[in-house]
Amino acid sequence: MGFKIAVAGATGNVGREMLNILEERGFPADEVVPLASRRSLGTEVSYGDRTLKVKVLDTYDFSGTDICLMSAGGAVSKEWSPRIGKQGCVVIDNSSAWRYDADVPLIVPEVNADAIDGFTKKNIIANPNCSTAQLVVALKPLHDAATIRRVVVSTYQSVSGAGKEGMDELFEQTRAVFVADPIEAKTFTKRIAFNVIPHIDLFMEDGSTKEEWKMVAETKKMLDPKIKLTATCVRVPVFIGHSEAVNIEFEKPITADEAREILREAPGCLIVDKREDGGYVTPLESAGEDATYISRIREDSTLDNGLNLWVVSDNLRKGAALNTVQIAEILVARGLITPKKQAA
Structure with a gap:
């Protein structure tokens, strides 16, 4: 007997990716229900080779649903996730609404899967910010080996992090540049093309932005509150894939070769690190892939026990949809939930 899964925000970039990944990974779902706002009623979305019609979140009865993958934005989640949780449906939320709640686990499966046990307090599990998710996947094995003191990270974040509107704006502005049309900034504060x-x-x-603050708070919650982290987050004219230049100071000595070997064995990490032209990963290669790619591993000669890394990942997948589905897989694999139909 499989599970009944709802995907809230199913017409957005991340919601559609959630549906793709549920099918790709063979999640044990007997029924998948796409949900969105009233204006999307009847819209069709793909689930494998099937086409599903979107239902309205506001009127949906969650009492027979096992898991809701929530990607409908923070305001919607703030209102609906507690209601859904009280109906006995576990919410895995992709927004920032619940990440900093002490009673809600914030989970990246490769980093802190055991923290998931706390979900029963509110029946809500939080998914981290996309830029934090890929960062902690790379930091976790290194922290276990040599204990991280401080991280300085600069991000190069794609426009898909701002949703479909961000992707459309980059496309429209780029076209306008070439045909000499007027350029208007709507989604972003300045021209992005x-x-x-x-x-x-x-x-x-x-003076920091909330995106930068999120990286600090979420890394401390998931990995270690003692880690000092400072971030500068930058939007770049790339459609999909976030990149990060990461400088790390450790308590214990660690060489680039040691770090490379540790990361090769780490879950979720894929090392592409040749010191030659093209011997590294860019966002273009990461699009559509599940891994967190790590390149440019080298020692920092200005620090005792310092390393530099280049970290790239598809923000719609590991940064959002894939991580959410992986959390659902943990719930199932550990027997933390059972299908309501079977229980009945």
Whole structure:
């Protein structure tokens, strides 16, 4: 007997990717129900070789549903996830609404799978920010080996992190450049075509942006509260795939060769690190792939016990949809939930 799965926000970039990944990975679902707002009622989405019609989130009865993969935005999740959880359906939420709640586990399966046990307090599990997810996959095995003191990370984040609107804006502005049409910035604060913008999310009192704060808070919650982290998050004119330049200071000595071998064996990591032209991964190669790619591993001569890394991942997959499905797989594999139909 399989599970009944709902995907809320099924018409968005991440929701559609969730449906793809559920089917790709053979998740044991007897029924998958796509949900969205009223304006999307009747819209068709793909699930493998099947076409599903979208239902309305507001009127859907979750009492017979086992897991809801939530990708409908923070405001919707804040309102609906507790209601859904009270109906006995486990919510795995992709927004930032629940990540910092002490009663909600924040999970990257390769990093802190055991923390999932706390989900029963609210029946909600949080998925981290896309830029944090790929970062902690790379940091975790190195932290276990040599204990990380401090991380300095600069991100190069694709426009798909801002949703379909961000992707459309890059496409439209790029076209406008070539045909000499007027260029209008709607989704982003400045023109994104052939430009980079050092601003993602809202500014905070200390001058950092909320995206940068998220990376700090989420790394501490999932990996180690003692780690000091500072981030600069930049939007770049790339459609899919986030990249990160990461500088790490360790308590214990660790060489580039040692780090390379540790990461080769680490779950979720794929090393492409040849010191030659093209011997590294770019966002273009990461698109559509599940792995967190790590390149440019080298020692930092300005630090005792310092390393530099280049980390790339498909933000729609590992940064969002794949990680969400992996969390659902843990619930099933560990017997933390059983299908309601079977239980009845």
